[in-house]
Amino acid sequence: MEAPKYIQLNRTGRMSGDQRRRRVGIVGYGHLGQYLVKRLQDDGLRHGLELAFVWNRDARKLVGIVPEELQLGKLTDFLERRADVIIEVAHPCIVQDHGESFLKAADFMVGSPTALADLDTELKLRKAAREAGHTLYIPSGALWGxxxxxxxxxxxxxxxxxxxxxxxxxxxxxxxxxxxxxxxxxxxxxxxxxxxxxxxxxxxxxxxxxxxxxxxxxxxxxxxxxxxxxxxxxxxxxxxxxxxxxxxxxxxxxxxxxxxxxxxxxxxGAATFAAFWSSLLVCQGHGGRVYLC
Structure with a gap:
């Protein structure tokens, strides 16, 4: 997989020059996943982002809403979509079962950080980020300060x-x-x-x-x-x-x-949706570490 390239935005928040857009994979299509997909479709390009794929446990929810070419049938096939950052907004079990694989290939934003209360999962993901040089992003969500x-x-x-x-x-x-x-x-x-x-x-x-x-x-x-x-x-x-x-x-x-x-x-809460979008804009690659965004 091609190594992610950093995206630099100009003062208007738009991508500078002809730099490659960062590709974003969305795992989960509940209320938060739907919000992020729509924001990426509406505003992604001006922020240097494009949608790589959308996966949902019940794929029927994507039919007629998410373009077929962006639907990911099997989550284990995520490598084919060459995402630069993957966002989990589904369930803690996704983080526990697939987080390590995600981090070996891309930056990973954990929308269900309760999964990290399992010590083995936390240590495994910290190690994967460190060894792969990718960032384990923790969105602030409703956490003020x-x-x-x-x-x-x-x-x-x-x-x-x-x-x-x-x-x-x-x-x-x-x-x-x-x-x-x-x-x-x-x-x-x-x-x-x-x-x-x-x-x-x-x-x-x-x-x-x-x-x-x-x-x-x-x-x-x-x-x-x-x-x-x-x-x-x-x-x-x-x-x-x-x-x-x-x-x-x-x-x-x-x-x-x-x-x-x-x-x-x-x-x-309603304000948390916008906070997640702001967190995504921060995910520009911060090296092999944990980063609160």
Missing amino acids: GQDIQRLDDGGLLQALTVTMVKHPSSFRVGGHLGELAKGAQQERVVLYDGPVRRLCPLAPNNVNTMAAACMAAPSLGFDGVKGCLIADPNLPDYHVVEIDATGQGGFSVSTKRKNPAACGAVT
């Missing part, structure tokens, strides 16, 4: 980090004990979980990607050291809330509260 957290951690100054996520009970896709707790939150807010993020990710893989991104931004704490608090609140029908509390040395502390508009029952 992720780069600041990363800088604090890089400097050895971060001591504690807590991420609290509050959503309407209908916005949770959880089963078991958490599911029963969420169903019971009809009159007042209920704490579904409060503890290390690693234990929470497999219980709520579709709801706590923001927490997982925070763990990757703060590797000194990681999934075991970052604390996650998940709350169901029946009085939040129109938005999700994400609160970040970080403490550092010498009495340093910072707290942020982000209100993300979201339809009742929606797993992903």
Whole structure:
């Protein structure tokens, strides 16, 4: 496979000269995948991007919407499409099963970072990125101040980090004990979980990607050291809330509260879609490492 070439954009955000566009593969065609495909079709060229392929577990959802030549029938055939960056917006199992292969051939943006709560998967993908020279991108999504957290951690100054996520009970896709707790939150807010993020990710893989991104931004704490608090609140029908509390040395502390508009029952807030597009524009190749974008 031809090595990816860096794309330089001029001040208008357009590709300079006759440089080759970066080819983007989209894995997953849910709401987020559909949004990214449309943005690539509408705005990709002026940003030096073009669609390489779209894959979905149920290929019937692509028929009549995604051009046939861009549909990828078997995910294992992705090499044929010569993508420069592959974006997973499907399910954590895709990251666990195919992430290593993706990184050997291209940069890889993980839309389901809860998959990295599995230590073997995280270590395997870090190694693949390092050895292949490709970048493992972690989109910030709904994580506000992720780069600041990363800088604090890089400097050895971060001591504690807590991420609290509050959503309407209908916005949770959880089963078991958490599911029963969420169903019971009809009159007042209920704490579904409060503890290390690693234990929470497999219980709520579709709801706590923001927490997982925070763990990757703060590797000194990681999934075991970052604390996650998940709350169901029946009085939040129109938005999700994400609160970040970080403490550092010498009495340093910072707290942020982000209100993300979201339809009742929606797993992903509206502002997160645009954030993913912005993250994609950052994926220009940053070498064999993990990069929060």
